[in-house]
Amino acid sequence: xxxxxxxxxxxxxxxxxxxxxxxxxxxxxxxxxxxxxxxxxxxxxxxxxxxxxxxxxxxxxxxxxxxxxxxxxxxxxxxxxxxxxxxxxxxxxxxxxxxxxxxxxxxxxxxxxxxxxxxxxxxxxxxxxxxxxxxxx
Amino acid sequence: xxxxxxxxxxxxxxxxxxxxxxxxxxxxxxxxxxxxxxxxxxxxxxxxxxxxxxxxxxxxxxxxxxxxxxxxxxxxxxxxxxxxxxxxxxxxxxxxxxxxxxxxxxxxxxxxxxxxxxxx
Numbered sequence: 001x002x003x004x005x006x007x008x009x010x011x012x013x014x015x016x017x018x019x020x021x022x023x024x025x026x027x028x029x030x031x032x033x034x035x036x037x038x039x040x041x042x043x044x045x046x047x048x049x050x051x052x053x054x055x056x057x058x059x060x061x062x063x064x065x066x067x068x069x070x071x072x073x074x075x076x077x078x079x080x081x082x083x084x085x086x087x088x089x090x091x092x093x094x095x096x097x098x099x100x101x102x103x104x105x106x107x108x109x110x111x112x113x114x115x116x117x118x119x120x121x122x123x124x125x126x127x128x129x130x131x132x133x134x135x136x137x
Numbered sequence: 138x139x140x141x142x143x144x145x146x147x148x149x150x151x152x153x154x155x156x157x158x159x160x161x162x163x164x165x166x167x168x169x170x171x172x173x174x175x176x177x178x179x180x181x182x183x184x185x186x187x188x189x190x191x192x193x194x195x196x197x198x199x200x201x202x203x204x205x206x207x208x209x210x211x212x213x214x215x216x217x218x219x220x221x222x223x224x225x226x227x228x229x230x231x232x233x234x235x236x237x238x239x240x241x242x243x244x245x246x247x248x249x250x251x252x253x254x255x256x257x
Contacts, residue, residue: 019160
């Protein structure tokens with residue numbers, strides 16, 4: 001059973017919010033006993049996913065939560081937009097695919113960096129990506 | 138001095154030591170500024186020190202790799218120095234290997250690679 005310790009919602013409205021959100025994630029992750037590799041991983045994944053929200057959907061929001069399962073701590077971040085959605089999710093998740101001027105590793109790369117990765121997308125409706133990174137046992 | 142990123146000249150080498158967190162816009166501006174500095178100073182090599190980065194996402198990685206390629210087109214060799222273990226691990230785990238870019242452990246090794254002789 002995962003319990004949420006804290007929850008904060010951060011708007012993603014401009015390019016500078018990429019920096020704002022990833023900074024908050026870095027601080028939260030550092031506070032919760034994630035090691036430096038885990039902090040770098042979740043900060044990097046956040047940077048990619050916030051940029052996706054801004055570049056592909058023009059904005060949205062991030063929900064950052066400190067979580068615990070009773071034995072260890074983790075960080076959960078959810079990125080939500082009401083943009084165009086992703087047509088060919090399978091292909092995007094394989095990597096090397098990009099519609100904007102990004103490298104096409106944003107989603108596939110982020111997925112490899114975190115312990116849990118969930119994505120819901122509907123063309124024309126938007127995209128929601130949820131990631132979790134946990135402190136080691 | 139560009140913003141708070143100093144571009145230092147050592148002989149025919151330019152040294153760029155980035156000690157601030159780069160937003161996407163600043164990263165791109167910095168890329169242009171470095172190319173202009175290469176032209177202005179007539180340098181043959183460029184060292185980019187990234188010890189100040191505790192993470193590098195694909196955007197910044199792409200800017201760094203592109204800067205190296207652009208400098209090469211101008212006849213300038215680039216070495217990126219000081220990548221921290223967390224950054225190296227994260228980039229490779231993401232599947233990004235920065236092909237075609239030269240790296241060295243630290244500034245000392247980087248300058249050595251470029252043929253600078255450092256007095257001991």
